[in-house]
Amino acid sequence: MLEVRDLHAEVNGVEILKGVDLSVGVDETHAIMGPNGSGKSTLAYVLAGRPGYEVTAGSVTFDGDDLLALPAEERARRGLFLSFQHPVEIPGVRMDHFLRAGYNELRKNAGEEQLDPLKFDRLIRSKAKAVEMEPAMTKRAVNEGFSGGEKKRNEVLQMAVLEPRLRILDEIDSGLDVDALREVARGITDLSVPGTSTILVTHYDRVLSYLEPDHVHVLIDGRIARSGGRALAKEIEERGYDWLEAGAGV
Amino acid sequence: MTQHATATPSWADQFHRFEHNGAEISPAWLRDVRKSAFGNFERLGFPTARKGNEPWKYTNVRPIAEAAFTLAEHAPDAGIDLHAYELPCPRVHQLVFVDGHYEPGLSTEPVSEAGLHSDVLGRHGDGPVVGRLADAIEYRVPLVREQLGRLAPAEGNAFTALNTAFLRDGAFVQIPDGTFVPEPIYLLFISTGAQAVVTHPRVLIAAGADSSATVLQSFHSLDGGAYLTNALTEVVTSPGANLRLCTLQIESGDAFHIATTRMEQARDSRVSSVVVDLGGQLVRRETATLLGASGADVNLCGLYYGAGERHVDNQTFVDHAAPGASSNEVYKGILDDSSHGVFSGGVLVRPDSQQTVAHQVNKNLLLSSDAEVDTQPKLEIYADDVTCTHGAAVGQLDADALFYLKSRGIGEDVARNLLVHGFVSEVLDAIEDGAVRQHVEQAVAECLSGSR
Numbered sequence: 186m187l188e189v190r191d192l193h194a195e196v197n198g199v200e201i202l203k204g205v206d207l208s209v210g211v212d213e214t215h216a217i218m219g220p221n222g223s224g225k226s227t228l229a230y231v232l233a234g235r236p237g238y239e240v241t242a243g244s245v246t247f248d249g250d251d252l253l254a255l256p257a258e259e260r261a262r263r264g265l266f267l268s269f270q271h272p273v274e275i276p277g278v279r280m281d282h283f284l285r286a287g288y289n290e291l292r293k294n295a296g297e298e299q300l301d302p303l304k305f306d307r308l309i310r311s312k313a314k315a316v317e318m319e320p321a322m323t324k325r326a327v328n329e330g331f332s333g334g335e336k337k338r339n340e341v342l343q344m345a346v347l348e349p350r351l352r353i354l355d356e357i358d359s360g361l362d363v364d365a366l367r368e369v370a371r372g373i374t375d376l377s378v379p380g381t382s383t384i385l386v387t388h389y390d391r392v393l394s395y396l397e398p399d400h401v402h403v404l405i406d407g408r409i410a411r412s413g414g415r416a417l418a419k420e421i422e423e424r425g426y427d428w429l430e431a432g433a434g435v
Numbered sequence: 436m437t438q439h440a441t442a443t444p445s446w447a448d449q450f451h452r453f454e455h456n457g458a459e460i461s462p463a464w465l466r467d468v469r470k471s472a473f474g475n476f477e478r479l480g481f482p483t484a485r486k487g488n489e490p491w492k493y494t495n496v497r498p499i500a501e502a503a504f505t506l507a508e509h510a511p512d513a514g515i516d517l518h519a520y521e522l523p524c525p526r527v528h529q530l531v532f533v534d535g536h537y538e539p540g541l542s543t544e545p546v547s548e549a550g551l552h553s554d555v556l557g558r559h560g561d562g563p564v565v566g567r568l569a570d571a572i573e574y575r576v577p578l579v580r581e582q583l584g585r586l587a588p589a590e591g592n593a594f595t596a597l598n599t600a601f602l603r604d605g606a607f608v609q610i611p612d613g614t615f616v617p618e619p620i621y622l623l624f625i626s627t628g629a630q631a632v633v634t635h636p637r638v639l640i641a642a643g644a645d646s647s648a649t650v651l652q653s654f655h656s657l658d659g660g661a662y663l664t665n666a667l668t669e670v671v672t673s674p675g676a677n678l679r680l681c682t683l684q685i686e687s688g689d690a691f692h693i694a695t696t697r698m699e700q701a702r703d704s705r706v707s708s709v710v711v712d713l714g715g716q717l718v719r720r721e722t723a724t725l726l727g728a729s730g731a732d733v734n735l736c737g738l739y740y741g742a743g744e745r746h747v748d749n750q751t752f753v754d755h756a757a758p759g760a761s762s763n764e765v766y767k768g769i770l771d772d773s774s775h776g777v778f779s780g781g782v783l784v785r786p787d788s789q790q791t792v793a794h795q796v797n798k799n800l801l802l803s804s805d806a807e808v809d810t811q812p813k814l815e816i817y818a819d820d821v822t823c824t825h826g827a828a829v830g831q832l833d834a835d836a837l838f839y840l841k842s843r844g845i846g847e848d849v850a851r852n853l854l855v856h857g858f859v860s861e862v863l864d865a866i867e868d869g870a871v872r873q874h875v876e877q878a879v880a881e882c883l884s885g886s887r
Binding site: 343 | 833834835836838839840841842843844845846847849850853854856857858859860861
């Protein structure tokens with residue numbers, strides 16, 4: 186589904202990604218772990234198409250197409266979704282208006298009929314209930330005044346509505362207490378229909394107890410220093426990143 | 436000074452013509468008022484952006500001073516389709532003026548002589564008086580003679596002086612004591628767009644004690660000419676009145692629009708004013724209120740949109756002349772192309788006005804690198820037990836928000852539109868009447884989407 190080859194990327198002229206290789210197949214869950222500043226979030230943003238993240242070398246294909254040639258909105262329309270570490274507050278823009286606009290873009294792209302406000306209201310209400318979010322919150326401005334937990338739950342609601350095939354979850358557990366994390370993780374698991382793949386970007390092992398990865402990759406200084414299974418994450422939890430950093434010559 | 440020397444004679448000629456045959460109604464007192472006002476205009480001349488003339492620092496009215504405007508001939512209403520201006524509600528009190536002339540065929544409120552007699556005016560529970568100012572003058576409504584020009588004296592302002600000098604007609608709105616008016620009162624001023632025509636719309640609104648009403652003033656043009664609208668509105672409230680004012684301005688892109696609103700608020704009265712400027716080439720809007728008694732409350736909101744080379748100048752002034760009054764201001768500007776926005780927010784808290792609450796915010800969104808804005812709060816506070824805040828901001832669309840929207844599949848144009856609408860919603864949400872809000876929201880949406 187996703188093939189990343191020798192990916193190099195800069196932010197403000199500083200090279201952050203220094204040759205990342207990653208291959209994500211259908212129905213797979215990959216964890217990208219690594220210490221602060223290793224390039225985890227940069228990788229997530231580059232895949233989602235954030236302006237200011239300049240790819241200097243390498244390639245990324247999504248379903249065989251050149252992902253890097255597509256603007257951010259086109260990537261989303263093809264089924265890629267980035268769950269933000271810090272979801273953005275947008276005063277004055279209502280959740281349901283925003284999400285209907287996105288939803289209809291995806292429908293249009295798929296050659297399907299767009300939903301009028303009434304029909305979309307029914308959809309968003311049922312999705313909100315499914316992710317245990319108060320439907321009234323969908324009438325509020327996007328993320329404005331939301332608590333950390335509410336913002337993450339809101340990201341899950343957006344996933345429930347947009348039904349992406351590739352989900353990139355950037356520090357999905359940050360700012361969540363254990364109960365909130367359990368609920369958010371359950372929401373994500375419930376949405377994992379066949380054909381869905383997931384990339385978990387995380388510093389800590391904690392979230393991996395709730396969302397079991399098939400593959401674990403450790404990003405050190407802009408490169409994947411080691412790949413393995415669930416056991417690798419456990420090892421990092423016990424030993425930290427130092428031993429891997431030493432191995433990578435950092 | 437030379438522009439005065441060349442422009443003033445043409446105004447003088449017109450004034451003399453107007454005095455002799457243009458004024459349909461002319462009681463002696465009004466003739467005196469006009470003559471004195473014109474004298475003031477000749478003495479003042481048009482304001483210039485010269486040094487030291489702070490209120491006109493950023494706005495140059497030389498194009499107005501140098502043009503030769505003439506009063507509009509009476510244009511018949513034939514062919515004017517009001518459909519586009521209709522409010523989405525079953526009943527309105529509507530007055531329509533075309534090039535400054537009242538149009539009975541388009542208005543819903545033919546005012547009867549009986550309705551304006553002083554013995555039936557102001558009676559508790561009566562409906563509102565919504566009629567021609569000319570009628571109110573002709574039928575000697577005492578309030579008109581008492582109030583006209585009292586809040587907006589002609590002494591200090593050339594445009595006010597001109598408006599009063601050419602005072603002939605306009606709208607008179609009176610809400611009797613204790614009266615709740617559920618339907619919007621709609622004052623529609625349409626310009627045919629004829630080149631170099633001037634109109635001086637005049638409005639007097641008197642809100643009785645514990646009355647409640649919504650008044651929408653709307654300025655439109657049928658065609659794009661370089662005409663001048665010089666509007667003046669005076670608003671007086673009695674204790675406990677709740678008055679919601681809204682002004683929508685969509686003049687032709689070549690038009691000059693000067694608008695002055697002067698208000699005086701009594702004890703526990705509440706005024707909400709929302710002004711929306713979407714058109715014109717040069718717009719200057721002054722909105723001022725005197726909070727003359729405790730418990731008076733004003734909410735002043737504004738939205739201005741600049742495109743092309745439009746210049747939009749909003750000047751507000753809140754005079755806290757009594758203790759325990761409150762004011763809140765939210766003005767927002769969207770400036771595109773090489774437009775220029777100006778906001779100046781004056782707040783005066785007089786020495787005995789303790790427990791004053793005054794908040795002011797001006798935010799500007801620059802959509803183009805050639806757009807400009809000048810914003811300045813002018814707070815003068817002479818009391819010590821007060822809560823006063825002010826803030827101004829100028830910025831571009833939030834890049835993080837834009838990426839967030841795009842990452843959900845929303846394209847550039849739609850995403851920008853959502854953010855711009857989000858920016859203005861705070862102002863539009865301040866319009867309390869649902870039909871008026873919907874009407875204005877529609878106009879804003881059309882204006883913003885048509886321009887990009």
